Amino acid sequence: MLYRSASDRLLDTVNIVLLVWIAGMMFFPFLYIFSVSFSSMRDYLEHDFLLWPKTWVTDAYQYILGNNRFVRSVFVSLFIAAAGTLLNLLFTTTMAYGLSRPFFGQRTMIFMVLFTFLFSPGIIPTYLIVKETGLIDSLWSLIIPVLISPWNMIVMRQFFRNIPEELTEAATMDGANPITVFTRVILPLSKPALATFGLFYAVAHWNSYFSGLLYINNPSNWPIQVLLRQIVIVNDNTALLEQQGFVEAPPAETIQMAAILLATVPILVVYPFLQKHFAKGVMLGSVKG
Amino acid sequence: MLKSAISPAVQPNRWIRIRKKVWKSRYMYLFVLPGLLYFLIYKYLPLLGSIIAFKDYSVFRGFQNSPWVGLKHFERIFDNPEVVQVLVNTLVLSFLQIAFAFPAPILLALMLNEVRLEWVKRIIQSVVYLPHFLSWVVVVGVVTIFLRGEGLVNNLLGLWFGIESIPFLQMPGLFKPLLVLEVIWKETGWSTIIFLAALAGVNPELYEAAVADGAGRLRRIWHITLPAIRSTVVILLILRLGSVLDNGFEQVFLMLNPYVMDVGNVLDTYVYYKGIEQSDFSFATAVGLFKSVVGLILVIAANHLAKRFGEDGIY
Numbered sequence: 001m002l003y004r005s006a007s008d009r010l011l012d013t014v015n016i017v018l019l020v021w022i023a024g025m026m027f028f029p030f031l032y033i034f035s036v037s038f039s040s041m042r043d044y045l046e047h048d049f050l051l052w053p054k055t056w057v058t059d060a061y062q063y064i065l066g067n068n069r070f071v072r073s074v075f076v077s078l079f080i081a082a083a084g085t086l087l088n089l090l091f092t093t094t095m096a097y098g099l100s101r102p103f104f105g106q107r108t109m110i111f112m113v114l115f116t117f118l119f120s121p122g123i124i125p126t127y128l129i130v131k132e133t134g135l136i137d138s139l140w141s142l143i144i145p146v147l148i149s150p151w152n153m154i155v156m157r158q159f160f161r162n163i164p165e166e167l168t169e170a171a172t173m174d175g176a177n178p179i180t181v182f183t184r185v186i187l188p189l190s191k192p193a194l195a196t197f198g199l200f201y202a203v204a205h206w207n208s209y210f211s212g213l214l215y216i217n218n219p220s221n222w223p224i225q226v227l228l229r230q231i232v233i234v235n236d237n238t239a240l241l242e243q244q245g246f247v248e249a250p251p252a253e254t255i256q257m258a259a260i261l262l263a264t265v266p267i268l269v270v271y272p273f274l275q276k277h278f279a280k281g282v283m284l285g286s287v288k289g
Numbered sequence: 290m291l292k293s294a295i296s297p298a299v300q301p302n303r304w305i306r307i308r309k310k311v312w313k314s315r316y317m318y319l320f321v322l323p324g325l326l327y328f329l330i331y332k333y334l335p336l337l338g339s340i341i342a343f344k345d346y347s348v349f350r351g352f353q354n355s356p357w358v359g360l361k362h363f364e365r366i367f368d369n370p371e372v373v374q375v376l377v378n379t380l381v382l383s384f385l386q387i388a389f390a391f392p393a394p395i396l397l398a399l400m401l402n403e404v405r406l407e408w409v410k411r412i413i414q415s416v417v418y419l420p421h422f423l424s425w426v427v428v429v430g431v432v433t434i435f436l437r438g439e440g441l442v443n444n445l446l447g448l449w450f451g452i453e454s455i456p457f458l459q460m461p462g463l464f465k466p467l468l469v470l471e472v473i474w475k476e477t478g479w480s481t482i483i484f485l486a487a488l489a490g491v492n493p494e495l496y497e498a499a500v501a502d503g504a505g506r507l508r509r510i511w512h513i514t515l516p517a518i519r520s521t522v523v524i525l526l527i528l529r530l531g532s533v534l535d536n537g538f539e540q541v542f543l544m545l546n547p548y549v550m551d552v553g554n555v556l557d558t559y560v561y562y563k564g565i566e567q568s569d570f571s572f573a574t575a576v577g578l579f580k581s582v583v584g585l586i587l588v589i590a591a592n593h594l595a596k597r598f599g600e601d602g603i604y
Contacts, residue, residue: 007505008505008506011403011506012403015404019404022413025474026417026420030431033431033434049444091324094321094323095320095325097320098318098319098320098321098324103310103314103318104307109321109325113328118584118585118588118589119584120581120584121339121577122560122578123577124564125574126331128570129330130331144327145331148324177316178316178317179319203422206424207422207424207425207426208424209424209426210538210539228426229426232430233426233433235433256434260431263424263427267423271419278418
């Protein structure tokens with residue numbers, strides 16, 4: 001243990017206080033929104049600063065969870081996240097594995113992938129291709145145009161390259177063809193990588209709004225983030241109109257805050273799992289090869 | 290001459306060799322094929338589609354039958370004062386991000402690195418990483434709720450100082466600072482990861498030697514900790530300079546409203562409004578292409594610069 005002088009201790013204290021304050025700044029908005037979303041209209045109007053609900057009221061949540069549009073959007077996003085992530089992993093791992101072993105033309109293909117980092121065609125030609133391939137207004141438009149993240153694929157490839165060749169050779173000796181080797185040897189060894197990138201992909205799907213805005217014209221097929229933008233940022237209450245069983249709707253503010261929290265809950269649920277993996281996943285990317 | 294003279298004899302041989310090689314790795318091609326198709330259709334076909342920047346594209350005529358117009362749309366870029374304004378907005382916003390949002394994670398990483406209690410460090414890290422995983426809709430939504438006319442900030446200002454409600458989100462002067470603050474809030478924690486990793490690689494003996502030499506805490510930070518992340522900082526900064534034309538489309542788009550359009554419209558959002566909303570596809574594609582070409586040149590130049598500084602570069 002290093003010797004700690006008085007100035008050292010002062011420095012430590014100031015440092016910790018500042019860090020706790022920063023963490024508080026990150027956390028505070030959610031505490032406030034959480035509190036208001038569970039507060040009654042009267043408490044909200046009477047107290048300008050609610051850091052904890054005075055009386056717990058779930059009106060806003062009942063209202064929004066009883067709303068067909070909102071619930072449908074949640075399911076759209078859940079479907080995109082589930083189906084999309086599955087396909088993401090399938091396409092990413094197969095391509096990454098294919099590119100992890102040398103073969104004729106492999107270098108060209110890797111260059112093709114890397115080139116997409118440097119030069120992007122821009123949103124208009126991409127939009128037109130999505131349109132030409134008939135995906136407009138279909139939920140597939142939110143999955144197929146983002147099947148592979150080039151970055152994740154390159155990192156995954158690096159991961160596969162680090163798996164010792166002997167394992168593959170041993171399995172091949174036992175009569176396994178490359179597809180069996182992939183499914184029986186490589187994939188089981190890659191569970192941590194699959195979990196990491198699966199979670200990254202799932203979060204990206206859940207959070208994406210721009211492709212929804214661009215490709216989905218029918219509001220009842222909007223992913224949750226697009227609807228959330230409409231409710232909170234555009235402040236369009238008609239987005240949530242049709243509602244049965246409520247004589248008087250809860251205040252728009254509490255509804256908006258409840259909507260924000262509900263759209264964040266899935267992230268908060270996967271975050272602990274994510275956190276276990278992501279530092280490793282991010283670092284894998286910085287390894288050159 | 291010589292080459293063409295011998296090639297007829299060599300070529301069949303060569304083809305057979307290639308065919309043999311291809312057949313030997315047939316499974317690898319099978320693995321790569323689906324992904325390759327994806328890249329061809331959704332990454333490279335749009336590149337090919339960019340030729341509409343040189344045409345008067347109409348949806349009814351399609352890619353092939355629209356008439357060629359040469360550089361007409363590119364000329365439109367340069368004699369359009371609107372584009373100049375948009376370009377200025379783009380650059381100013383990027384430089385504000387580099388000046389304020391770029392150093393923030395370095396500072397935070399240095400602070401976290403000084404925390405000795407492992408569990409305290411871990412808790413703080415968990416909290417500061419979290420905002421990265423929230424969507425921009427949620428982040429901008431929270432900002433909207435706090436800053437709008439009847440929002441928390443205005444309520445408190447009214448309560449404490451008797452100030453009338455201020456329309457923060459419609460004030461052109463606040464647009465760019467707000468964007469920078471949002472980026473700092475959302476990404477600072479996450480960006481510390483790479484600096485913390487660089488710091489984790491520092492040999493502890495260096496610190497012990499410095500203590501033995503009588504170096505205080507700040508001297509150790511200055512002479513050991515900072516040099517340890519110097520190369521990471523340099524390369525990230527240079528690469529960031531290479532993408533000054535990218536402002537983070539999603540965030541800017543969410544923050545835009547008619548009041549702040551003059552100061553807030555950047556290249557990406559301009560392309561969106563021109564192309565998707567006004568269906569001026571060819572012009573929007575030309576602007577996008579211009580942006581991509583300049584971006585490519587900047588990234589290549591930045592990479593060269595990184596190598597000049599004795600760093601690895603990205604490729």
